[in-house]
Amino acid sequence: MDFFTISTNVESAVSANQFADYLKRLTKSLHKGSVKSDFVYMPKHSRAEWSISLRPKKKGAQAEEHSKKIMDELARVIAEYVVDVREPGIVRKILTKDYELDESEKQAVEAICHRFLGMEEGQAEARKARVMLVWTAFREMIEGQSSLDLDGFVTFRLQDYGMKLREMVDYAVEEFLLDKQYEDFIGLLQYFVYFQEPLTPFIHVMHKRGSEFVILNEGLKQIEASSGDVVMRMADQELLMEDVIVSTLISLSPERILLHTRDPEALAITTIRRIFGDRVQLCLRCPQCKDFHQGTRQRDQVT
Template structure:
């Protein structure tokens, strides 16, 4: 017989139910006593194939989130639930390998290997132990390693907030700017080229004349003077953007700023539409 003790009854209950779900026949050797689970067997097979995987899963799914929320609130002072959830969402995408472009992060697989190593080392045979002490001391380095990913998620969250603020400011400016052209055609293949409704190319010196630089002097963000500043200054009622690279960051930004004013079309549509005018 051995015991697993818990600080919180909710942890004990959740793990007890998870063990029963994984191995329904284990109720004959398993009992729950408030903050304690008593196992009436020292069968190594049951221990390694049922108890240990359930503990590992619970650490992954529940205790990690509790630890992350505590760090966000007490170390980085993100106390609003909405902010915490957004950062958690970003963190989840990082841990799933969906943001491989973030530099200087250790391989996600290293975390899994580290947890597996600690679990295998500690749980070689059935022993009585405190679940919370195991997390605090045995998994100290594991959770410290997790903080690197939390900090990366916070950095990404800040960048996304800044980007949303940037887009919002330009969107506000767009709505208060008189349209200088009813229709504008923007083509992107290797560079951005501007055309009027007759599909006549608008040269750079003409774009500069459209721009009102005083609009951008009070902005805390750098406004690209080659594409965004002319676009917002012209404030076309309808913007047709021709490109095959719809995931380009500037293309996405233009769509976010112009919203329903913008129509994104494949690159070859420009030649087809232009030939109708010619």
């Protein structure tokens, strides 16, 4: 292949320059004199076009191999451009077509997609896998061709890549709905607790690990956790261990809760603090904490 042209729709001069910047990576990596490239931005038509002419100094099989390497590199640059620049727009189209969400909900799902798709620092493998999907499709598409419309390629030729994005969008929407359900439930419990009269002056909540707790009264006598009927009636869902603790606390309706923990960032701790608000005081280290955790370690060693 001695000549190749690739064109795309662009929204503005900024997006045209983005496209050009990625293609400059290709020309910078090639040997001087081996190619000639031209870039044209047509604002009236909202189009950008880039062309490359190969000028191999070698002949025969060596020239063919040189041409292949250049097209492989072009495929890599275009694949990176699609994943880095065009992908958010593809995700937005999938969301708009498949789900009825308002703008704030779409933005929340897109943020989850961003995490799922591995665009954050330290998640290069997920991005690399998608780049390879686009690279493979692009390399197959341009074989024997002298030009390509990038928009048509993205729309009609990236089935595997599109399926991967659709799966991630589905997962992201599912997580968003679960998070929304959780937030709605927390809000309901906050409302319930706010209007509930205190029934117990003071209790200790000893956090063992994860969602494991022990509840003690003012005299440090253990209070058995309830069956969780309050939370179960309100949520109409299967109980988790932290639900049982929350339900017990709601049933006791303490005026003050001293929450002893060595893991203040644990989800169960955050949940209790959000629901009971100013009624909760956090304790990270006190004589009761020390005695409780020493006893827990000794019992664990025995068992």
